[in-house]
Amino acid sequence: MSAVALTWLVFTRLTEGSGWFGFLVAAYFTFLLLYGLVTADRLGTLVAADRVVTVAVTTGAVVLLTPLIWLVGYVVVKGVAALRPGFFIEDQGGVQATAPATAGGGLHAIIGSLEQVALTLIMTVPLAVATAIFLNETRSWFRRPVRIFVDAMSGLPSIVAGLFIYAVFILPYAQRDIGILDFNGFMAALALTMIMLPTVTRTVEVVLRLVPGGLREASLALGSTRARSVWSVVLPTARTGVTTAVVLGIARAVGETAPLLFTAFGYDLLNTNPFRTQQESLPLFVYRNIQSSSEAAVSRGFTGALVLLTLVLALFGIARFIGRDRTGRQARRRRRIPLPPPGPASPASPIAAVATPPRLPTAVAVRSGADPPSAANREPNAATGFAADPTSEEAPGP
Amino acid sequence: MPVHARPGDAHTARTPRVVVDEPTRVDRIFGVVTAGSGLLVLVLLTLVGLFLLLRSRDAIDESGVSFLTRVEWRTDVVPPEIGVLGLLTGTVLVAVIAVTLAVPLGTCAGLFITDYASGRSRSFLTGLVDLLAAVPSLLYGLWGLRLLSDQIAPLSEWLARNGSWFPPFRAEEGASFTGSMLIAGMVVSLMVLPIIASVTREVFSQTPPGEKEAALALGSTRWGMIRMVVLPYGRGGIIGGSMLGLGRALGETIAVSLLLPQVPELTGRILENGGATIAGFIALRAGSDEFTTSGLMAAGLVLFGITLATNMIASVIISRSRSGVGVEL
Numbered sequence: 001m002s003a004v005a006l007t008w009l010v011f012t013r014l015t016e017g018s019g020w021f022g023f024l025v026a027a028y029f030t031f032l033l034l035y036g037l038v039t040a041d042r043l044g045t046l047v048a049a050d051r052v053v054t055v056a057v058t059t060g061a062v063v064l065l066t067p068l069i070w071l072v073g074y075v076v077v078k079g080v081a082a083l084r085p086g087f088f089i090e091d092q093g094g095v096q097a098t099a100p101a102t103a104g105g106g107l108h109a110i111i112g113s114l115e116q117v118a119l120t121l122i123m124t125v126p127l128a129v130a131t132a133i134f135l136n137e138t139r140s141w142f143r144r145p146v147r148i149f150v151d152a153m154s155g156l157p158s159i160v161a162g163l164f165i166y167a168v169f170i171l172p173y174a175q176r177d178i179g180i181l182d183f184n185g186f187m188a189a190l191a192l193t194m195i196m197l198p199t200v201t202r203t204v205e206v207v208l209r210l211v212p213g214g215l216r217e218a219s220l221a222l223g224s225t226r227a228r229s230v231w232s233v234v235l236p237t238a239r240t241g242v243t244t245a246v247v248l249g250i251a252r253a254v255g256e257t258a259p260l261l262f263t264a265f266g267y268d269l270l271n272t273n274p275f276r277t278q279q280e281s282l283p284l285f286v287y288r289n290i291q292s293s294s295e296a297a298v299s300r301g302f303t304g305a306l307v308l309l310t311l312v313l314a315l316f317g318i319a320r321f322i323g324r325d326r327t328g329r330q331a332r333r334r335r336r337i338p339l340p341p342p343g344p345a346s347p348a349s350p351i352a353a354v355a356t357p358p359r360l361p362t363a364v365a366v367r368s369g370a371d372p373p374s375a376a377n378r379e380p381n382a383a384t385g386f387a388a389d390p391t392s393e394e395a396p397g398p
Numbered sequence: 399m400p401v402h403a404r405p406g407d408a409h410t411a412r413t414p415r416v417v418v419d420e421p422t423r424v425d426r427i428f429g430v431v432t433a434g435s436g437l438l439v440l441v442l443l444t445l446v447g448l449f450l451l452l453r454s455r456d457a458i459d460e461s462g463v464s465f466l467t468r469v470e471w472r473t474d475v476v477p478p479e480i481g482v483l484g485l486l487t488g489t490v491l492v493a494v495i496a497v498t499l500a501v502p503l504g505t506c507a508g509l510f511i512t513d514y515a516s517g518r519s520r521s522f523l524t525g526l527v528d529l530l531a532a533v534p535s536l537l538y539g540l541w542g543l544r545l546l547s548d549q550i551a552p553l554s555e556w557l558a559r560n561g562s563w564f565p566p567f568r569a570e571e572g573a574s575f576t577g578s579m580l581i582a583g584m585v586v587s588l589m590v591l592p593i594i595a596s597v598t599r600e601v602f603s604q605t606p607p608g609e610k611e612a613a614l615a616l617g618s619t620r621w622g623m624i625r626m627v628v629l630p631y632g633r634g635g636i637i638g639g640s641m642l643g644l645g646r647a648l649g650e651t652i653a654v655s656l657l658l659p660q661v662p663e664l665t666g667r668i669l670e671n672g673g674a675t676i677a678g679f680i681a682l683r684a685g686s687d688e689f690t691t692s693g694l695m696a697a698g699l700v701l702f703g704i705t706l707a708t709n710m711i712a713s714v715i716i717s718r719s720r721s722g723v724g725v726e727l
Contacts, residue, residue, distance in 0.1 A: 025553070050619035057514055060506025064526055064595065067588050071533065071541045078544075127435050134432035146436040148713065149443050155642070155709035156446070156702070157649025159677045163698045164446045167453040171691070194442065201439075226421070227428035248532065255534020258651035258677070261684040283536050287652065290540055305540055309533070316532050320525060 032056065072309065079306025082299045087307070091280075092268040100296055106304050108270040109285035112185060113311075115274040116264065116281055117253050119189035124196045125246055129235075131197075132204035137216075137230050154198035161194040162259030170263070183265040185274025188281065191259035200249040207241030208234060240322055247319035251312050257283035282308045447702060454696035456689060465696060469664045471679075473690050480693045482676070482700050484662030488579065489675040489701070491668060492654060493647035495583025496590050501640045503587075504594030511595075512602040513624060524599070531592035539653030542585035547657070550584065551575040554669040579673040582657040586650045590643035597642060597716070601635025602628055638716030645708040649701065654678035676701040 032052055040048035090105030131150065135143055165187055173181040211234050219229035235242070260266070265278040266288060282304055289301030421429065458465060461480055468481020511523050554575040605628050613623040629636075655678035662674045680694045680701075 046619055046622070050621040053621040053624070054514065057506045057510045060503050060508075061510040061515070061523055063503050064507050064523065064530060064591065067541075068526065068530055068533070070545075071537060074541055074545055075537060127438065130432050130435035131439060134436040138429060138432055140429075140433060140436075142433060142436065146439060148710065149440045151713045152706050152709050153439060153443050155645040155649065155705055155712075156443075157651060157677050157705055159651040159680050160446065160450070160649070160698050160702050160705075163680065163695060164449055167449045167695060168445070171453060194446075197439070225425050225428075227424045230428070248528075251532045255532075255536060257534070257536045258681055261681055265685070283534060283652075286536055286540065287656075290543070291656070301540075305537055309537060312532055312534060313529075316529055 028059070072313075075302065075305050075309050078299075078302040079304075079309075082303045083306060087303055091270040103296075104300075106282070106285055106300075106307065108267065109280045109282045109304060110307065111270060111272060112264065112267075112274075112279040112281040113254060113283075115272070116185045116188045116192060116260075116279070117250055119186060119274060120192040120196055120253050121246070121250065123189065123193045124200055124249065127193075128197055128200035128245075128249075129204055129242065131201045132208055133230055133234075135201075135205050136208040137226070137234065150198050150201050153194075154202060156194065156198070157258075158191075158195050158256055159258040159261070162191045162262035164194065165191040165259070166262040182276075183263065183278040184276055185264055185271075185279040185281075188260050188264035188279070189274070191263045192253045192256060195256055195259060196249045196253045199252060200245055203245035203248065204238075204242050207238045207245060210241065211237045244319045244323040247315055247322065251315040251319065254315070255283055255308060255312055257287050260284050261287075282311070447699070450695050450699040450702060454692055454699055456692035457696045460689075466700075469662060471662045471693070473687075473693070478689060478693075480690075481662075482697050484664050485674050485676045485679050485697060486700065487664055488658070488662070488673045489648055489677070489704075492579050492583050492586060492658075492673065492675055493644055493650075495580060495668060496586035496647040496650075497640055497644050499584060499587035500590040500594050500643055501636070504591050504639070504643070505598050505636055507591070507595040508598030508602055509624065509628070511599045512605075513620070513628065524596075527592045527595045527599070530588070531596075535589055535650060535653045538585050538589055539656040542581060542653060543656045546585065547576045547581050550581050554578060554580055558669050574671040575669060577657060577659055577671040579658065579668040582654050582673070582675075583668070585653050585657060586647050589650060589653065590647050593646055594639045594643045597639030598632060598636055601632040601639075605631045634715055634718065638712045641708055641712030641715060645705045645712060648708065649677055649705045650675075651677035651681050655681040 032055060035055065036048050036052040039051050084105075087105040087107075088110065089107055091108035092104045092106075131146070134140070135147055135150075169181050169187055169190070170183060215233050215237060216229055219233040220226070224232070260281055260283065264281055264284065266284040267278045267280045271277060271279045286301045286304040286308060289297045289304065292298060292301070457480060460477060461468070465481055467483055468479060469484035470479055470481060471484065472479045507523070507527070511520055511527075515523055552575075558575070609627045609631070610623055613627045614620075618626065654675050658673045658675065658678055659671060660674040660679050660682050661672065662679070663672060665672055676697050680698055683690060683694055686694070
């Protein structure tokens, strides 16, 4: 309280400041100072330092929260104004500059966004998963440089990705009128792939690393090839994690604007063919409308922003839901497991159940290609990292 | 059957079993496919540099070394005068402002998540950090342009009036305070914040609990423990995370192109309207004539080089530091 009063005195009277934002910042620092002084006086400097830092650190967390709520609230309030069902079924064809904000719609942008992101997904997911497998499941000397380059590529400015695609595929063929090598949705998807590939690769790699090594060893010990064990053991185990990574990747790709400026270019009409002529997308729609000087266009831009934000938040929610689902089930499973049952021939050892997601043991036994009965027998030991009897595996040596 | 043992070796106790790795055909295909996709990333990045260089030749031939030293960007005069210096200083200034604001806040947020928050709020905040990273930069720009800008302007004005002894805070008489590099830096700092917060959180959470408990057992306060144990342990992560954030801030495009007037100039006055960044400038000039495009390619090449270097240094710092060995960026 005293801080606010003091700030008011210093800030507005002595230095003629104005604006609530500045006031808030100044009040905060005055509060920190006063709080520190008072505590230092009563409890000593050590405690004072501790408390001041506690406040400062808590502020850090609050600062994370505030702009997000502010931003979402602002976009929702501004966007709802011009949101009509028509936004989802019409494009901007025939809309005059003087038309009200509710004229026309963003269907062309939504369709464009969806098509571009779908194309991006088709290209990114196999590549990213293969690269992640390469980084995590093989033992090539070549992994280190690739990892460094993936790291470096994840910091690639998005505008440079767009510029690159433009330089390679569009610029040299500008005058020749080849449908696919011109501004179109596919080029946008290529540029988005460059942005999305490294991020998805790294998330997938982290997920793959979480797969217990014992499972891989068990699969190999059962006689599966390396490819087989990746395909039937590692990937199914990591399935939820990979899905989460992909959904988060989509959320990022949907909102990227910069690479599209040089590739999809934007268009006012509906164009459902992503391989020919320029195409609109949601971010581009927002970007162009928001810079317009007409109030109606700005309002349309905000509606587009609202749709985009909803899409991103929904995708993010889906990703969180998938990610949480697994850990939740695992935790529940863990709670249900009683003390290890006595006797050496326990069918499902607690170690196996805790260390692996629940559905995995059956997956190994059924799909790995080894003879199922013996595989099931050896399972408890396999999960701890060792095969039960190596001799039977090694008998058919060269 | 990837692993075989020679039968003879397996049965003699003295000599250890020799393990021979004989990949099958499927394995070989598998190896080639995965290695190929790994290689693709390498090739792509090299190609980016190569093609930008190739396409920017027109502009570089025309202006030579002065491309790096000239401030103005004028294509309407003959011969055209284009240079990247004005853009470059703007880029660096905005990124530095963003990082100076985001590092203390991001570190605090990381600390709060690891050492102050309790179970439930911890996972909530972790999710929040991810969500902040997922919000498109376009929306940050929109918000900054339409709302935040007007809120910050009075503060800038106040700073200019009372802080003009500090050179960057100087402003001309009657200058406009919206569309300034300070505001752009603030908005970009929000975008950098989640990266720094998640790297520092990751690093802090790996502090050995034994050392923390030892500090607390010796009677230190929580801040004492953080100062003596957590922060020194996480120093590499903080520095690396900041560098990583810097890399992102340098390449930030859309928000900056909305917020700044994008007129290349050599100025240190961050409070008043003005400034341009490479990425924002390129975005604004999309679809220009051939020569301008070639110049944009050259500017893009400069940006590409800078961000690449920053990111590489960042990942080296993080992986070399004591705490960062297992950290995912």
